[in-house]
Amino acid sequence: MTVELHDITVRFGDVVALDGVSFVADQGKIHALVGENGAGKTTLMRVLYGAVVPDAGTIHVAGSRVSFRNSGEAIAAGIGMVSQHYSVIPELTCLENLILGAEPGWALHRGATIQRARELAAKMGYEFDWAASADRLGPAGSQKLEILKLLWRGSRTMILDEPTAMLSPADSEGLFQSLRSLADQGATVIVVTHRLPEVLQHCEQVTVLRGGKQVGAQPVKNLEAASLAELIVGQQVQARNHGSAIPGEPVLEVVGLRAKGYRGDWAVDGADLTLHEGEMVGLAGVDGNGQRELFHALVGTLPSEGTIRFRDEDWSGQGTARRIADGLRLVPEDRHEEGAVDSWSLVENSILGLQRCPGPARAAWLDRTQATAIAQRVTERFATRHGGLDYPISSLSGGNQQRFVAARALEMSPKLVLAFQPSRGLDIRGSEDVFAAIRSECRAGATALIASFDLDELLSQCDRVVVMSRGKIVAPPRGAEMDRSAIGKLMTEVE
């Protein structure tokens, strides 16, 4: 069924999130919705999903006019949405997750339900152990379960918000194959994304939002990446030339590092790594090869064996506080869980992790003037859009939160910046800005290690790239330090 939104306007207080936006997605096609962070993509989709009631505008589903007062009504009309953060509940089994909120009747017929679940999964070519606990599912499995949840609820229009944000390239490929087969079966698929290769490869139509306005809607065929990027950011993206680093002395030396993952296995299993002063090093690898645990071991939040030396300090026996005092800064993977207190103001969040550094702290006392100045600098560095420094960080859009957390890691003279997917959820310009800022800190004498699942991003931004594979760190052979295929082979363990 075709869905149409016309002249949708949504205001949050004084902020106009959507300004007369129109959006049409045809049945049987994959439709991309693209735009910068804060352009209004998610809000528009929440309007279609009934989670936001628009101040003006009309919605048509399959030709007839509808108005949703809540998501329940949208679901009843066949519209389903998978949000950026999966809603899989780890304590429940896969089957319980599937039927949660849409149980078939008041009594559960387990056998029949599993049978139906199997049929549904088979249709998509998925396999699930329905009785198993959902906490075993990785990101790809969770994503598949979310899609099955939509099918279970009879959705014929499916909205996926940044569906590949957490997925490895192979899993992303698989996801789009699933979406293709859904579209072929007559579903309307809408993908919110800012990864242009996905749009160009897999989608048929694209709508571009910029600053709450619709600035383009066209077929993808014959569309060029450069012109699409220009439409999104509103200006020509400059080709990059960021010079190369002249690495100095070794500053971080990791030898034989071992750390256990949450399953009790050695997720980091004898990793060796040397970083030099002034270097910006990319850590590539398929998700789940120990990158997360390596970062936590380096931060000091995960117990580890082996040696970590930073400059002249032996960090192995030191806690996180000491490492921060020595200049360690972190852009954590999960900003909600690790990088911010959602209900706290921007000022309070701006000194999180820096609260004992001279400046925000004067002996035992907090200097609120300094904290406000830091918040000011942090929000200005990447032009974070906010309603005021006293507003909670949860009032910022996801991309702006990421800008904030990334900018904070560059405060108070960083010496070693550990960044886990620092551009996560950021648009082209935002991620460009973040990498440029980290680079300039490195040129000024800091060192950075950046983990990402996007190899092209690392290759275009970093001075060199190493690969994490099965808990070990491997460097590409001499002369092929930035060779895409050489690194790809290390990632996929091809000899």
Place this chain on the structure above:
Amino acid sequence: MRTRLGWTHGVFIAASLVLIFLSVRATGADFGETAQFFVRGSLGGPAAWTRTLKEFLPLLMLGTAVLVALRAGLFNIGADGQFTVGALGAAVVVLRLGGASGMLLGLAAGLAFGALWALPAGWIRAYRGGHEVISTIMLNNIARLLTLYLVKGPIKDPDQQGQTTATFPTSTSLPEITLPSGTLVTSGLVVGLLVVVGFWIWERRTVAGYELNLVGANPTAASVAGVSAKRVKLGAMLASGAVAGLAGAIFVLGHEHRFYANLSPGYGFDALGVAMLAVSGVPALVPAALAFAVISTGTASIQTLGVPRGLSGVILGLTLLGVAAVAGARKRIAHE
């Protein structure tokens, strides 16, 4: 974005008032007369204020104690036990040592005993993962039974019938202050208010205060920020116990001048409500504790009309429910 503070809350407040009205009528009393007695008994004149402020002080201090722990994400249900043990500590000291030095040492003993009584709960929570709600409830029972044993035997005043110690030497009493209105208060009230103001400033202005709130708000972010959640939780529990113990010491040195069995009428539990009303900010402890104190003395005085004292529980419960509903709505508005 629309505000959610709408007719449902009006209905709720109206329903609360109707319920209070009905429960008063159910006892056969006249509602107007009851209301009049209630206000006069709690706020009408110096004598009423003296009674209300006597209730106010332990509620305020124990509310502060509970809030200190709550900031670290801990529910200190054990304030009542810490209060009792703190009072016991003060009693033991002043029964042996008179004068101003006895009084000061008594206060210090209250602090120390209260903290000591909170130590097991804090340690078990921080380093063994045992839930503080269970351990503090158990410690309350131990405190109650232990002090009962002591006032029946070892520290009982042999000259008296009841389960009580001897009366403290008057030299160890906290000085009393007569306010211009004629209301009589203990100087312990000043100490209590200083504790509240001190906590407020400390929480907002110090690194440790920031880290305390951080641990309660997001322990994972705290560990990434270099804060040991274990140490902070243990510290918060000790501080909470110390404040509760000090409240107990002030209660016996300022008001009762002796220690007896079942000293606390449940201040530590009412304090949970006081602290809940004040999560939004420390200064709210003062009106919250005052409201609880007024309801307590007010319902005590309407007993003369044949209205049972248990009504105070009904009024407190309805008040808390109302505040929770409205605060919840405000939170949702802030979130949107």
